[in-house]
Amino acid sequence: MAEETTPQSASPAAPPPAPPATPAAAATSAAAEAAPPEQKIKVRKPRQRSCDEKDAKGKLCAGHLKRWYDYPKEVKAKIGKDAEIYRCEFCKTLYKPDPKQMPHSFTLRY
Numbered sequence: 001m002a003e004e005t006t007p008q009s010a011s012p013a014a015p016p017p018a019p020p021a022t023p024a025a026a027a028t029s030a031a032a033e034a035a036p037p038e039q040k041i042k043v044r045k046p047r048q049r050s051c052d053e054k055d056a057k058g059k060l061c062a063g064h065l066k067r068w069y070d071y072p073k074e075v076k077a078k079i080g081k082d083a084e085i086y087r088c089e090f091c092k093t094l095y096k097p098d099p100k101q102m103p104h105s106f107t108l109r110y
């Protein structure tokens, strides 16, 4: 008969209780469908000529940024009268010119 020497662990090393996982999947914004589509306005990076927006799959849009002249009143209210604005030909994201590369010497502040 061999005596088994069981190690006497006085305090069993129990793992610390894991923090409760936050249910991030449950956080769905239901207000998105009711709200009107918000016009996204970004600022162009220096020498940026194509859109750098990414869609839901993470694919780069890369649409051409075209000068947009006949923008509606809502946009005009945001960017100001006679403002220089560019729009992506694909995702319609608006781009303001880089403030450092303003063709005019004056700076408008709102």
Ligand SMILES: [Zn+2]
Pocket: 051, 052, 053, 061, 062, 063, 088, 089, 090, 091, 092, 093
């Ligand atoms: Zn785009």
